[in-house]
Amino acid sequence: MLNFPNHEQLTARIIFQSHDQYRVIFADRRIQQATLAGRMQFTGTMPLIGDFVSGQPYDRDKFLITHLLPRQTYLTRAADQQEQGLAANVTTVFITMSANTDFSVNRLERYLTLVWNSGAAPVIVLTKADVEPELLEQRQTEVTAAAFGVPLITTTNTVPAAIKKAFAPFLTAKTTAIFIGSSGVGKSTLLNILAATQLQTIKSIRSGDDKGRHTTTTRNLYYLPNGAAVIDSPGLRGVGVTGSTNTSTAQSFPDIVTLARQCRFKDCQHEAEPNCAVQAAIKRGELSQQRLANYKRLLRETEYTTLTSRQINAAKIKRMVGNKKNLRHRPKR
Ligand SMILES: Nc1nc2c(ncn2[C@@H]2O[C@H](COP(=O)(O)OP(=O)(O)O)[C@@H](O)[C@H]2O)c(=O)[nH]1
Ligand SMILES: [Mg+2]
Numbered sequence: 001m002l003n004f005p006n007h008e009q010l011t012a013r014i015i016f017q018s019h020d021q022y023r024v025i026f027a028d029r030r031i032q033q034a035t036l037a038g039r040m041q042f043t044g045t046m047p048l049i050g051d052f053v054s055g056q057p058y059d060r061d062k063f064l065i066t067h068l069l070p071r072q073t074y075l076t077r078a079a080d081q082q083e084q085g086l087a088a089n090v091t092t093v094f095i096t097m098s099a100n101t102d103f104s105v106n107r108l109e110r111y112l113t114l115v116w117n118s119g120a121a122p123v124i125v126l127t128k129a130d131v132e133p134e135l136l137e138q139r140q141t142e143v144t145a146a147a148f149g150v151p152l153i154t155t156t157n158t159v160p161a162a163i164k165k166a167f168a169p170f171l172t173a174k175t176t177a178i179f180i181g182s183s184g185v186g187k188s189t190l191l192n193i194l195a196a197t198q199l200q201t202i203k204s205i206r207s208g209d210d211k212g213r214h215t216t217t218t219r220n221l222y223y224l225p226n227g228a229a230v231i232d233s234p235g236l237r238g239v240g241v242t243g244s245t246n247t248s249t250a251q252s253f254p255d256i257v258t259l260a261r262q263c264r265f266k267d268c269q270h271e272a273e274p275n276c277a278v279q280a281a282i283k284r285g286e287l288s289q290q291r292l293a294n295y296k297r298l299l300r301e302t303e304y305t306t307l308t309s310r311q312i313n314a315a316k317i318k319r320m321v322g323n324k325k326n327l328r329h330r331p332k333r
């Protein structure tokens with residue numbers, strides 16, 4: 001039996017959703033089509049892939065969803081100024097990037113913020129490790145520098161045994177994991193290896209590019225034989241960050257946050273202020289200019305996602321003007 005929460009009614013889990021069409025799985029692994037009870041369509045929070053729901057049998061072989069059970073975690077991204085739910089009750093997010101052309105530390109930092117916002121734990125997966133060893137080593141160094149302390153798994157699809165071994169500690173009967181990352185990085189390949197069966201189609205690489213064609217167009221939740229739930233998703237194009245919390249940006253950049261506490265001014269922008277500990281660290285070579293730039297951009301984004309477009313413009317203008325008034329800093333004490 002799968003690891004489901006207790007409820008007086010029959011409990012199920014959403015494994016697929018498309019508009020108002022749902023597919024659910026029961027603790028005994030039976031799968032059924034499902035629809036929402038009328039009253040649920042007006043309650044605001046719609047069930048999402050990964051959600052636990054309760055309800056009753058309906059129309060011979062269907063399931064009627066009547067209640068949404070409380071969510072443990074909620075993974076979202078910002079798309080067109082709106083919050084878009086990606087999955088519920090995820091414990092582990094495999095941030096998947098390939099070691100070849102898809103690689104971007106910038107994007108990795110955005111993904112990390114998205115994960116810290118959700119309540120789930122990140123694991124970085126560097127796929128297509130079959131590149132030149134020097135390049136792979138460089139990528140690994142860059143990942144470790146940007147995401148210190150976050151587990152890193154490096155994979156090559158030709159060695160499935162090594163993949164299973166590396167993922168095992170992160171896939172227990174209590175896990176709900178999701179693979180996120182650009183299309184073509186090898187998410188479905190990994191999932192198929194972990195499930196030891198063909199769950200999702202993988203398109204062969206077109207000659208001349210190494211991107212592969214994305215064939216996963218919907219999100220699907222699968223249970224592995226050991227009871228771990230894994231969600232495959234299509235490539236995320238925009239990696240907008242939602243959640244308004246600057247705290248999660250801070251969690252991705254603990255080094256900068258620690259340094260900033262030693263700046264002379266409380267509202268230091270870490271540009272040309274006197275006694276700026278962040279700029280001092282850059283001068284000493286302990287922090288890269290690029291990382292500081294990424295931190296600032298992410299801070300701005302998390303700020304913007306909570307504002308209306310008019311407020312965003314106002315904030316941009318204020319920032320441009322404000323930058324010229326760096327002399328008006330308040331000393332800390
Ligand atoms: N060279 C190489 N290609 C891989 C590796 N893993 C997956 N691929 C290929 O990358 C392409 C895209 O894989 P897929 O799993 O569909 O990516 P997804 O879009 O992230 O689900 C396919 O042609 C895979 O065969 C790997 O470790 N090395
Ligand atoms: Mg796929």
Ligand SMILES: [Zn+2]
Pocket residue numbers: 260263264268269270271273275276277278279
């Ligand atoms: Zn500073």
